[in-house]
Amino acid sequence: MGRKNSFVAVKPSYNGQALRSQTTVPAQPLGKITHYTYRIEFQQRGSPHAHCVILVENAPKVSDPNEDNTEFIDTYITCNIRSEKDEPDLHKLVTTVQRHHHTATCKKKSTNCRFNYAKLPSPHTLIATPLESDDLAFKAATIDTVSSIFTNIYDTLEDNKISSLDELLQKTEISLEQYVYAL
Numbered sequence: 787m788g789r790k791n792s793f794v795a796v797k798p799s800y801n802g803q804a805l806r807s808q809t810t811v812p813a814q815p816l817g818k819i820t821h822y823t824y825r826i827e828f829q830q831r832g833s834p835h836a837h838c839v840i841l842v843e844n845a846p847k848v849s850d851p852n853e854d855n856t857e858f859i860d861t862y863i864t865c866n867i868r869s870e871k872d873e874p875d876l877h878k879l880v881t882t883v884q885r886h887h888h889t890a891t892c893k894k895k896s897t898n899c900r901f902n903y904a905k906l907p908s909p910h911t912l913i914a915t916p917l918e919s920d921d922l923a924f925k926a927a928t929i930d931t932v933s934s935i936f937t938n939i940y941d942t943l944e945d946n947k948i949s950s951l952d953e954l955l956q957k958t959e960i961s962l963e964q965y966v967y968a969l
């Protein structure tokens with residue numbers, strides 16, 4: 787869902803018309819699109835949604851550490867839920883079609899949700915990258931550290947009613963820096 791009510795085809799028509807229109811509208815709500823590809827899929831024989839790759843002119847390169855990619859991403863994408871009181875239509879649209887609802891597909895591999903929803907909140911946009919080291923011992927130690935952070939967090943969430951990220955970090959005694967690293 788884009789900012790200022792611009793949108794990224796949250797529920798495109800079956801032939802992807804809504805997505806294609808983003809490439810031609812003069813306002814260019816996603817920037818100047820140079821190439822795109824998409825695939826429409828259907829969940830539970832309904833709810834069409836698009837998996838797409840969109841190339842935007844002058845977009846920063848993810849691989850360039852000097853580029854501020856998160857600022858570019860934040861210009862077009864947000865994942866907050868708008869106020870039901872102030873923006874009832876957008877609130878309804880997002881909570882209906884942009885929020886994960888468990889289905890039988892989630893439990894295909896004998897887990898509560900094989901897509902790991904609900905996801906943990908992030909204080910800001912993150913771009914996940916592989917660990918830079920090839921050292922297997924370092925990788926194993928990192929996985930152990932991150933696993934223990936997540937175990938602490940999920941146990942705390944299960945046993946307590948937590949209403950904010952600050953409260954979660956306080957309760958778990960995990961620093962914001964450790965938490966963001968684990969994400």
Ligand SMILES: [Zn+2]
Binds near residue numbers: 886887898
């Ligand atoms: Zn699920």
